[in-house]
Amino acid sequence: MSERALVVAAAVASAALVALYLALGGSGYEPTPVQDPCEPRPWREPEGIEEAAEQFTLSGLDGAACELRVTRETLALALATESSRERFAHEYGISDAELEAAVRAGVERAIDDAEDAGALSSLVAGGLREVASRLPVDESIALIEDARGVFEDAQGLLDQAGGVLDQILP
Amino acid sequence: MARTRTALAVAVGLVLADSSVVVLALPDIYRELDVSVTAVAWVLIAFNLVLALTALPAAVAARSIGPARVTVAGLVVFAGASLACGLAPDIQTLLVARCVQAIGGAAAVCAALELMPSVSGSERAAALAWARAGAIGAALGPGLGGLLTELVSWEAIFLVQVPVAVVLATALAGLVRDEAAPGAVAAEVRASGSPHLAANAALALVSAALAAALFLIVLLLIEGWRLTPIAAAAAVSAMPIAALLGARVGARAGGRARAAAGVILLAGGLAALALMPSASIVATLAPQVLVGVGLALTLSALTEAALAGRAPQAIHGGWTIAARHAGVVAGLLLLTPVFTADLESERDHAEQAGTAALLDSHLDPSSKIDLAGRLADRLDEEGERVPVLAPAFEPLPTDPEQRAATVELRTALQEELDKAATHAFSASFLIAAGFALAALLPVALARGRPQL
Numbered sequence: 001m002s003e004r005a006l007v008v009a010a011a012v013a014s015a016a017l018v019a020l021y022l023a024l025g026g027s028g029y030e031p032t033p034v035q036d037p038c039e040p041r042p043w044r045e046p047e048g049i050e051e052a053a054e055q056f057t058l059s060g061l062d063g064a065a066c067e068l069r070v071t072r073e074t075l076a077l078a079l080a081t082e083s084s085r086e087r088f089a090h091e092y093g094i095s096d097a098e099l100e101a102a103v104r105a106g107v108e109r110a111i112d113d114a115e116d117a118g119a120l121s122s123l124v125a126g127g128l129r130e131v132a133s134r135l136p137v138d139e140s141i142a143l144i145e146d147a148r149g150v151f152e153d154a155q156g157l158l159d160q161a162g163g164v165l166d167q168i169l170p
Numbered sequence: 171m172a173r174t175r176t177a178l179a180v181a182v183g184l185v186l187a188d189s190s191v192v193v194l195a196l197p198d199i200y201r202e203l204d205v206s207v208t209a210v211a212w213v214l215i216a217f218n219l220v221l222a223l224t225a226l227p228a229a230v231a232a233r234s235i236g237p238a239r240v241t242v243a244g245l246v247v248f249a250g251a252s253l254a255c256g257l258a259p260d261i262q263t264l265l266v267a268r269c270v271q272a273i274g275g276a277a278a279v280c281a282a283l284e285l286m287p288s289v290s291g292s293e294r295a296a297a298l299a300w301a302r303a304g305a306i307g308a309a310l311g312p313g314l315g316g317l318l319t320e321l322v323s324w325e326a327i328f329l330v331q332v333p334v335a336v337v338l339a340t341a342l343a344g345l346v347r348d349e350a351a352p353g354a355v356a357a358e359v360r361a362s363g364s365p366h367l368a369a370n371a372a373l374a375l376v377s378a379a380l381a382a383a384l385f386l387i388v389l390l391l392i393e394g395w396r397l398t399p400i401a402a403a404a405a406v407s408a409m410p411i412a413a414l415l416g417a418r419v420g421a422r423a424g425g426r427a428r429a430a431a432g433v434i435l436l437a438g439g440l441a442a443l444a445l446m447p448s449a450s451i452v453a454t455l456a457p458q459v460l461v462g463v464g465l466a467l468t469l470s471a472l473t474e475a476a477l478a479g480r481a482p483q484a485i486h487g488g489w490t491i492a493a494r495h496a497g498v499v500a501g502l503l504l505l506t507p508v509f510t511a512d513l514e515s516e517r518d519h520a521e522q523a524g525t526a527a528l529l530d531s532h533l534d535p536s537s538k539i540d541l542a543g544r545l546a547d548r549l550d551e552e553g554e555r556v557p558v559l560a561p562a563f564e565p566l567p568t569d570p571e572q573r574a575a576t577v578e579l580r581t582a583l584q585e586e587l588d589k590a591a592t593h594a595f596s597a598s599f600l601i602a603a604g605f606a607l608a609a610l611l612p613v614a615l616a617r618g619r620p621q622l
Contacts, residue, residue, distance in 0.1 A: 003427030006419075010431035010464075014438020017456055018445060026445030029593045031519035032586065034526045050534060057539075058529060073525035080543035084550065145539050 037065035037072045043117040052119045056110045060144035063109025067102035068094060079141055100137040107132040107140050175289040177341040178282045179299055181245060183307030184334060185275035189218050189498060190308050190381075193388045194316030194399045194406075195324035202324070203261045207393075211506045214385065215499055216265050220272035222495035225280055228273075229488030232281035237484060238345035241285060244277025245342070249335035256328035276491065279304070283477075283487035285345065293483060294474070300487065301473035302417065305465060309410035312384055316403025365486060368616035369476035370493035372429060375609035376468050377494040378501030379436055382602035383461050384409075385502060386509065386595055387443065387454065394513070394591030395449055396558050405451045412462025417470070419463060425471045429613045432468025435460045437606035444599035449588035468609075475616075501605060509598040513591065517556055520590035521549065524559075524583040532575045537567065541576075556591045559583050 035041065041062055043055045058072070065075040070092065078088030089099060108129065115125040132140065192199070192213055200210040232240040251271035258264035286296035318326040384406075391402040423431075439460030446453040473490050480486040528538060528545070541562065548562040563580045567573045 003423045006423045006427050006431045007434065010434040010438075014434050014441070014460060017438055017442045017460060021442050021445040021447055021453075024447035026442075026447040029589050031516070031590060032523035032526065034522045054534075054538075061529075071522055073522045073529065076525055076529060076542050077521070077546045077549070080539070080546040084543075084546040087550070 034071050034073055037062040037070075037075075043113060043119070052114065055117070055119070056114055057144055059113040060106040060110035062106070064102040064106030064144070066109075067105040068092070068098070079145070096137070100140075103137055103140040103144065104132065104135075106144055107135075110144065172289075173341065174345065175286070175299070177338050178241070178286055178289065179303040180334075181241065181278050181338045181342070182282050182300055182303040183310075184331060184338070185248065185279045185307070186304040187307035187311035187314070188271065188275060188331070189214070189221065189495065190311035190384050191315040191327055192324070193312045193384050194392065194402055195319040195327055196389070197392045198319055198324045198399065199261075199264070203264070205261045207510050208506055209261060211385075211502055212265055213261075213268060214381075215502050217268045217272045217275075218381070218495040218498040218502070220269045221276050222492045222499060224273050224276040225491035225495070226485070226488040228276040229280040229284075229482075229484040231277065232284050232484045233482055236346070236349045237281040237284035238342065238349045240277050240281035242339050242342050242346055244274045244279075244281060245335045245339035247271075247274030248278060249332050249339065250274075252328045252331040252335060256325040256332070258325075276488075279491060280484050280488045284482065284484035285342075287483065293481075294478065296483070297474050297477040297487075298470065301470045301477075304473070305413065305469040306410070308380070308384075309413040309462065309465060312388055313403045313407050313410060316388075316399040316406070320398055320400030320403065363480065365489035366476040366480065368612040369472045370489055371612040372433070372609040373469070373472045373476065373490055374493040374497035374500070375605050375612070376433060376436065376472065377497030378504075379440060379602045379606035379609070380461075380465060380469075381498035381501040382505050382598065382605070383436075383440055383443070386505070386598055386602065387458070389509070390591065390595045391451075391454075394556055394595065395588055396556065397451075405454060406458065408455050408458040409462040409465070412459040413466040416463030416466035419467060425475045426613060426616065428467045428471035429475070430610060432464040432466070432471065433606050433609045433613065435464030436468065437464075437603045439464060440599050440603035440606060444596040444603065446592055449585075449592045464606075497605075501602065505598045505601060508601065509595055512597055513556070513594040516590040516594035517587075520587045523586050527582050527586070528579060531579045533572060533579065537572060537576070556587055559587065 041058070043059070044051070061072045061075055061079075065072045068075065070078075074088070078084055085099075088094070089096075094102075111120065111125050111128050111132065114120040115122060120128070132143070135143065196210050196213065199205075199213060200207060203210075228240065228244070248271055251267050251274055254267035255264055255271060258267055283296065283300050286300055287293045290296040290299055315327050318324075318330060387406055387409075388402055391397045391405055392399065397405065439457040442457035442460065443454065446457075476490045476493075477483060477486050525542070525545070528541060531538065533541065544562040545559065548559060549557055552558070560580060563576055566576055
């Protein structure tokens with residue numbers, strides 16, 4: 001192989017491989033973006049208590065994350081365990097009071113979103129807001145993580161109201 | 171004579187393999203000795219730095235004390251230091267032992283070059299054999315290191331070298347008895363003239379690119395894609411195989427053409443590694459072949475050029491060793507902070523994307539909360555590393571629908587992490603490709619010189 005042919009062959013082999021990898025999308029990786037928690041996120045049509053509770057949890061996480069200026073995803077991992085919560089608070093320099101305020105804001109947003117989506121009546125939503133404003137932070141977190149009780153109780157109230165109406169109305 | 175020639179070539183290969191042999195063991199050392207990625211990189215950097223700094227003094231010592239004496243003494247020091255590396259209880263001891271190992275290694279390698287012409291027939295044949303032994307040692311190092319780490323432990327990499335170095339020292343001891351009294355060295359060194367600047371500058375740049383190639387590929391395989399050392403050793407074997415086969419490519423071409431072609435292949439291979447379309451071993455193979463062939467072409471051409479027609483050989487060999495290993499150190503020092511920062515940032519992005527996928531998945535809410543807790547624990551356990559998430563998904567739910575949703579989520583999350591890890595190395599591979607391309611400048615500037 002002549003000197004020129006050797007250099008040209010090396011250049012062609014290199015350029016061909018780089019072009020092939022570019023054509024196959026080698027430079028196209030972008031991490032999946034995560035949504036700003038302060039932006040409204042529409043509720044999917046809840047089909048039952050489980051789904052309504054799930055939407056409530058996600059809205060609650062959005063509200064608290066927006067208050068803390070972190071992503072919903074960061075907060076979800078942070079609230080998952082006691083140790084992850086402590087680590088998160090330390091890493092982001094968040095005091096207990098700030099975390100408590102954020103969690104309350106999250107619960108409020110979840111109640112608002114549930115009311116707007118028709119998953120909670122105004123009556124139940126108003127009562128819940130009153131209760132949530134007095135809940136200790138651990139119970140507020142528990143409420144965000146598992147809101148099935150809220151919807152079961154709300155459903156129970158509606159069922160009772162329906163029964164009373166059935167008796168009154170002809 | 172053949173036995174002496176083989177012993178000298180093996181000694182050179184053994185020492186220069188040490189500049190890369192621990193690459194696959196670094197993750198194990200990093201975990202076992204509980205140090206940071208930056209600290210563990212110094213297991214490589216310290217050896218190469220001391221080798222670069224002591225190569226020239228070692229060559230002068232070979233001329234003044236006698237090359238056979240210095241080769242044998244160097245191998246004995248290398249063996250003792252290798253033993254200390256293998257028994258090191260902490261990172262500090264390991265780093266000190268690595269420095270001593272490099273001093274012994276520099277003595278053995280530089281002095282061996284002075285002995286080789288008498289057993290190789292000519293200075294050119296000696297220079298070629300010496301350059302090839304070094305290139306093959308450096309290329310085989312990671313694979314051998316990975317095998318030993320997986321089959322035995324990282325300590326075995328160093329302990330295995332002890333008997334080899336002792337046997338080599340014993341085999342070469344006969345040369346010491348026949349060695350004449352040393353001559354007037356100071357005048358000789360002054361008369362040796364300046365080193366071949368273009369060839370040595372190109373060697374430094376190419377070595378920076380090569381070090382990055384070896385170090386980054388291995389870290390990507392083990393830390394990014396979480397392969398075992400033995401699987402990573404198998405995966406990176408494409409490079410030394412290509413280097414061995416590539417030694418025959420362009421044999422009739424001149425030094426400058428081989429150096430230029432090698433540098434272009436090296437840059438192309440590294441650029442392709444930066445642009446891999448998928449996080450799979452297959453995608454690394456073609457770039458590795460280019461890097462391997464490039465290594466074979468360029469290292470031997472540049473080393474031959476740096477040594478041709480220059481005497482004493484040990485001094486000019488010392489310059490090439492200093493240039494090569496200074497390049498390795500520069501490459502590692504420049505790229506370690508780049509890929510460490512990129513890896514951390516990509517890991518965070520992938521964690522966010524993965525958690526978003528979990529929250530939006532079709533798992534029931536209580537499973538999501540439970541899984542988020544296990545993922546948080548898993549991320550905590552894995553610390554700075556790219557995590558393996560599979561254990562967080564165990565045990566899988568019994569309900570078929572939930573089980574399928576969990577498996578789908580697990581696959582999606584691990585793929586996201588693999589892609590993120592691959593992307594995290596892109597900038598570093600591109601910088602390394604830049605080092606390789608920069609070597610074209612000294613190669614081109616040497617235009618008109620007969621040897622390059």
